[in-house]
Amino acid sequence: MTYQPELSVLKDGNAVASTAARVIAAHIEDSPAAVLGLATGRTPLAVYADLRGRVARGELSFDGVRCFSLDEYQGLPPGHPASYHSYMCRELFDHVDIRQDDWHLPDGTADDLAAAGAGYEAAIRHAGGVDLQLLGIGENGHIGFNEPGAPFESRTREVALAASTIRANASEFPPGDTPPTHALTMGIGTILEARRILLLATGSRKAKAVAAMMTGPIDPAVPASALRLHPAVTILCDAEAASCLSGDECG
Numbered sequence: 242m243t244y245q246p247e248l249s250v251l252k253d254g255n256a257v258a259s260t261a262a263r264v265i266a267a268h269i270e271d272s273p274a275a276v277l278g279l280a281t282g283r284t285p286l287a288v289y290a291d292l293r294g295r296v297a298r299g300e301l302s303f304d305g306v307r308c309f310s311l312d313e314y315q316g317l318p319p320g321h322p323a324s325y326h327s328y329m330c331r332e333l334f335d336h337v338d339i340r341q342d343d344w345h346l347p348d349g350t351a352d353d354l355a356a357a358g359a360g361y362e363a364a365i366r367h368a369g370g371v372d373l374q375l376l377g378i379g380e381n382g383h384i385g386f387n388e389p390g391a392p393f394e395s396r397t398r399e400v401a402l403a404a405s406t407i408r409a410n411a412s413e414f415p416p417g418d419t420p421p422t423h424a425l426t427m428g429i430g431t432i433l434e435a436r437r438i439l440l441l442a443t444g445s446r447k448a449k450a451v452a453a454m455m456t457g458p459i460d461p462a463v464p465a466s467a468l469r470l471h472p473a474v475t476i477l478c479d480a481e482a483a484s485c486l487s488g489d490e491c492g
């Protein structure tokens with residue numbers, strides 16, 4: 242069974258972020274013990290800023306909300322400035338009233354990464370599964386760090402990062418640091434078990450991946466195309482990220 246994700250093309254990145262933050266805040270208001278799946282990267286930065294603002298103004302509480310991040314680099318200590326652990330603390334967790342025990346990232350420093358992946362899956366299951374999963378999309382169509390070719394039934398595991406992903410994220414690392422080549426990521430199968438999925442895409446660099454996700458073959462060559470196997474996916478794009486959807490030739 243395949244589905245067509247609900248697509249909203251919004252004016253710009255600010256509109257994408259404020260719409261996403263509204264959806265997440267409404268979800269938390271309806272279900273104060275919600276389980277959120279969270280993405281890192283540049284795209285959701287303004288979403289987290291919006292959510293922090295709501296908490297600071299007393300309009301929203303994360304008390305009782307559980308959060309599971311999508312991925313973490315392999316071998317980076319949690320305190321490294323480019324780790325996703327640091328990112329999530331800096332952008333959200335240090336600024337909201339979430340309980341320390343209620344947020345989780347895959348442990349990229351574990352000696353046994355297979356066991357860490359299995360443990361992460363068990364923790365998600367124990368929490369009752371992800372209610373709302375926030376995603377970005379890579380220029381190569383990746384979701385989480387599931388690079389092209391990742392099986393649709395994959396679970397949380399160690400993966401090798403594509404060269405283009407390492408390049409795209411290199412600027413997050415201090416000068417002189419060598420970015421990691423591997424990561425621990427929720428699998429596509431893990432992501433597809435979320436009850437609802439919200440994917441954000443902004444900027445012209447994402448346009449081809451968005452078109453491939455929405456209109457190309459449903460195939461592991463484009464990991465995000467797996468989202469068309471899920472009945473409750475919303476895609477929020479700005480006009481630039483939607484610019485290859487018209488069917489016209491797209492450079």
Ligand code: F6R
Nearest residue numbers: 280281282283284377378379385
């Ligand atoms: C982040 C993640 C990645 C990013 C994607 C887009 O946790 O899993 O899939 O969402 O690489 O990154 P940005 O938003 O930096 O373009």
